[in-house]
Amino acid sequence: MNYLNISYTIRSWLLSLDHKRISILYLISNTVFFFLGGAFAVLIRLELMTPAGDLVLSETYNKLFTMHGVVMVFFFLIPSIPTILGNFLVPMMVGARDLAFPKLNLMSWYVFMFGGALTVSSIVAGGVDTGWTFYTPYSSTYSNTHVILMAVGIFITGFSSILTGLNFIVTVHTMRAPGLTWMRLPLFIWSIYATSLIMVLGTPVIAITLLLVALERGFGIGIFDPKLGGDPVLFQHLFWFYSHPAVYIMILPGMGVVSELVACFSRKRIFGYGFVALASVAIAVLGFLVWGHHMFVSGQSVYAGMIFSMLSFLVAIPSAVKVFNWTATLYRGSISFATPMLYAFGFIGLFTIGGLTGLVLATMAIDIHVHDTYFVVAHFHYIAVGGMVMAYMGGLHFWWPKMTGRLYPEGWAKLAALTIFVGFNLTFFPQFILGYLGMPRRYHMYPEEFQILNVMSSAGASILGVGYLIPFLYFLWSLRRAPPSGPNPWDARGLEWSTPSPPPVENFEARPKVDEEAYAYPQIKEGESVGQ
């Protein structure tokens, strides 16, 4: 008896309080949103094959990039690892039977779905054209699109984020197994914890901000309206106060996954465990101090800009610490190239490029030239797609056996990983060049001389799309046709691997006791050779 076959009714799934089942509910809904956001991306890249705006009207194009951004940010990236891998693994990794608040967990999913339904209905009703950033006064006064519906949808979905974060924080604080001290926790837990801090502290700010925009549109209560003495830039401050930390919500969990993968596939404890753990918290804290780097050209004070610039340089440091520590972990490790590890490698390289270009953007004098160009677009896609989505794929492959009891087909998986890597770089590297050369973002027409790079980018996108489709197909296939995985196909360390695959409903027969550090892989001695 495990959590999957204990009952097959729809009711038992839709009313389940089991964190493992809820994570599967999120897996299904998030996958749907991923493909929806991807569909918008397809249309965008199709339009951009030619310099003229000849596939869709400008107004339509504005809606396409808005909805691509909204769906991908709020309905895929922010929830992805926390609600799928986090929900499944947090209780197991701390040795608990479930999260602190299982009913709140289920409610979070319904809140997420309700917010998603409202947002999708705003799309179906005709969409929104403000950009996912909803800048005022366009969004609050002048746009003729379904802003209120979408703003309310995101507002509601935000509560899902808040409640999930709250659940994780309380669980990690109060439900760790005996002997599981903070410094023995897997680094995935540290990352989820730091992410949860951001979710809990930052999300309410976007909630109030979007609410004020909705009130302004709906009731004419003018808060950002200059005619009433309001300040549109105040919106930007409030918006980015959340949305910058939000990007750390969209990377920290990925970093946590990478730590787990690097440790397991180097057969080695993560180098500088304490520093990596602390770096997660440092990123969360510092991440709240840098929002103004999105506003260098908004008219804010130059001195404020300088401080934000410097703090942005500072926030890169803990991320760099992680990259160095992962690399140091590899040194003299016993490395194997299973698919999850391929994704981890992809993450480390691509995140580094994305992060370095972030420093470029944080340099005010350069940002003046590349702000609102494809340079920015390339930067964040390197981090979000090259980083986070790769980590997500790596984590999905790594824990798939635990979650489903099945192996995925390794050959196809490697092929997909390679396809994704090639497709990704072909899509987004040209965009760095385009941005540097001056192509603005959010434009559906561009000068002739940019066409070659745009065509390369669109070609890359088609390869990337195929790369994502392959795992979708073989994961589904594996549910029925793949061989059973056994409890620990990777011979990994961690409490979750001590249970059967799939785990029983209560996770553990007896409450685990922990008496060793995380990643207690046997040390490889000098001169010893380690077989596969």
Added chain:
Amino acid sequence: MSDSSVAHQFESIEQQRQAATLGMWIFLVTEIMFFGGAFLGYAVYRGMHVEAFSRASRHLDVAWGSINTGVLLVSSFTMALAVHGVRRRWFLGATAALGIVFLGVKFTEYAHKFSEGLVPGARFRGAADEELFFSFYFAMTGLHAAHMVVGIGVLGVLMRRARDAAVDVAGLYWHFVDLVWIFLFPLFYLVGRHA
């Protein structure tokens, strides 16, 4: 007092209680961030339009505002008594009743503002530079009132089946909502009223 059995995910009633309390404190922190954004907006605009805010504040009735402040302070007292286990159902009921009184007064004030044409939007009849003040007034006191409604609802449920931990945690919430009002009252009713 009735004490329910331990939920299956917890090892002991003590752990369950700790988790519930920590959970509520974290939720209250999110509420601070939520209202905080609005307070920040208020602060920025008041800094930019000091005289207009002062003038607009005169339109609010300090008497009603003070009565409401008193009502909420007493309700926090009755809530504290309920948390301490003193005639629990009675004092939970008293707290809820006082909350309803508060909402009644608020509703009356809103009605007055409506008839005076001070509700922002197309029908605003006040001075042009006072509309921003009233935008914040309605948005923030409205949000506060919504939180009161939820609180009263929770009290109603607790009057029927009151578990120690639940009343504790509801008390935290109620005191928080009271505290928000303590900030709202001077910021909206007492602007520029010093001698």
